[in-house]
Amino acid sequence: MTTPPLAPTPPMGWNSWNCLKGNVNQQAVMDIADAMVKLGLKDLGYEYVVLDDLWHGGRDADGRLFPHPERFPLGMKALADHIHALGLKFGIYSCAGEQTCARQPGSHRHEQIDAETFASWDVDFLKYDYCFAPDDLDAAIRRYTAMGKALQATGRPIMFSFCEWGPRSPWLWARKAGGHLWRVSFDVVDKWSSPRNNSNALGILTALDRMEGLENHAGPGGWNDPDMLIVGLHGKGAMEGGGCTMTEYRTQFAMWCMLAAPLMLGCDLRNLAKEDLELISNRDLIGLDQDPLGKQAFRVQRDGCGEVWLKPLQGGKAAVAFLNRAEHPHTLSATWKTLGLENRPAAVRDLWDQRELAVGDALSVELLPHETKVFMLA
Numbered sequence: 001m002t003t004p005p006l007a008p009t010p011p012m013g014w015n016s017w018n019c020l021k022g023n024v025n026q027q028a029v030m031d032i033a034d035a036m037v038k039l040g041l042k043d044l045g046y047e048y049v050v051l052d053d054l055w056h057g058g059r060d061a062d063g064r065l066f067p068h069p070e071r072f073p074l075g076m077k078a079l080a081d082h083i084h085a086l087g088l089k090f091g092i093y094s095c096a097g098e099q100t101c102a103r104q105p106g107s108h109r110h111e112q113i114d115a116e117t118f119a120s121w122d123v124d125f126l127k128y129d130y131c132f133a134p135d136d137l138d139a140a141i142r143r144y145t146a147m148g149k150a151l152q153a154t155g156r157p158i159m160f161s162f163c164e165w166g167p168r169s170p171w172l173w174a175r176k177a178g179g180h181l182w183r184v185s186f187d188v189v190d191k192w193s194s195p196r197n198n199s200n201a202l203g204i205l206t207a208l209d210r211m212e213g214l215e216n217h218a219g220p221g222g223w224n225d226p227d228m229l230i231v232g233l234h235g236k237g238a239m240e241g242g243g244c245t246m247t248e249y250r251t252q253f254a255m256w257c258m259l260a261a262p263l264m265l266g267c268d269l270r271n272l273a274k275e276d277l278e279l280i281s282n283r284d285l286i287g288l289d290q291d292p293l294g295k296q297a298f299r300v301q302r303d304g305c306g307e308v309w310l311k312p313l314q315g316g317k318a319a320v321a322f323l324n325r326a327e328h329p330h331t332l333s334a335t336w337k338t339l340g341l342e343n344r345p346a347a348v349r350d351l352w353d354q355r356e357l358a359v360g361d362a363l364s365v366e367l368l369p370h371e372t373k374v375f376m377l378a
């Protein structure tokens with residue numbers, strides 16, 4: 001029997017970095033995995049529980065990585081077993097440099113032994129960073145390919161997540177190097193927007209802009225990744241940025257779904273407000289993200305502060321998002337022609353308010369500052 005291809009739709013799950021950073025530990029991760037099931041998130045498709053940087057203890061005398069002994073007293077296999085017993089999948093982090101971004105042992109020149117170690121821990125997902133590594137494209141391709149091959153050689157299906165941040169256009173070569181998703185931007189922190197030249201702490205809008213024009217590179221088996229969801233952080237956790245409004249978090253979630261982005265939560269699921277849970281549980285939006293056609297939305301209209309994005313869906317349907325970037329309310333209109341439709345659609349459904357709209361000659365939408373509204377056209 002052949003194994004099904006990985007990442008037919010964008011992966012969904014949770015990653016430790018935004019909430020726990022250097023305090024990542026066995027108990028917290030087990031509790032968060034338990035919460036993923038209890039809150040119904042597993043049933044909605046959230047599946048991967050990923051340990052980011054700083055899980056490490058070091059390398060032993062044989063050159064094998066081992067986890068931090070106090071924070072992971074039972075070891076990684078036991079943690080993987082707990083996660084698998086819940087029906088979830090287990091992810092881990094390493095780096096193509098000699099050290100990780102937080103100066104832990106990296107996998108450069110240890111690709112084979114590290115891939116074998118991860119496989120022996122029953123790892124299902126590897127996020128692979130690019131700190132302390134050479135700038136040039138050839139070196140990056142070589143280093144990611146080396147780990148890609150080492151993972152394949154283990155015989156275990158392991159989803160391979162590139163974290164090269166975009167400077168070497170990984171969307172052009174990641175699939176060939178074994179990747180299933182690749183970051184297109186530096187880290188998204190807990191804020192709405194950031195100056196364009198501040199390259200390594202982006203706001204929601206700045207990361208969104210990085211996705212524009214990359215739509216042809218995403219599809220089943222390989223996804224552009226504008227980084228994790230900051231939804232639910234509210235200025236808490238380990239992530240800088242200071243927090244966003246609920247409207248802004250809604251915009252991130254809606255646009256990430258439009259973009260067929262990986263949906264990796266970063267908030268503390270042990271302690272989640274009702275409105276955050278409702279947001280990340282929005283079935284209609286998740287359905288857009290997970291649509292089997294796997295199309296990333298593209299921008300069809302921009303008028304200074306307003307934008308309209310379109311996502312083709314399976315069965316000839318489409319989703320359209322209206323986004324207001326401005327600090328003031330704004331009304332945006334799009335004709336069916338701008339949306340690429342020959343005729344007016346038979347039905348238009350507002351996915352936030354869960355109601356059908358009367359179909360006229362165009363779609364006109366009133367938006368609050370930083371608000372996004374999403375409609376399904378059938």
Ligand code: GLA
Binds near residue numbers: 017052053102163187
């Ligand atoms: C880089 C990555 C982040 C995170 C940290 C860990 O900055 O972009 O997502 O993994 O490293 O050190």
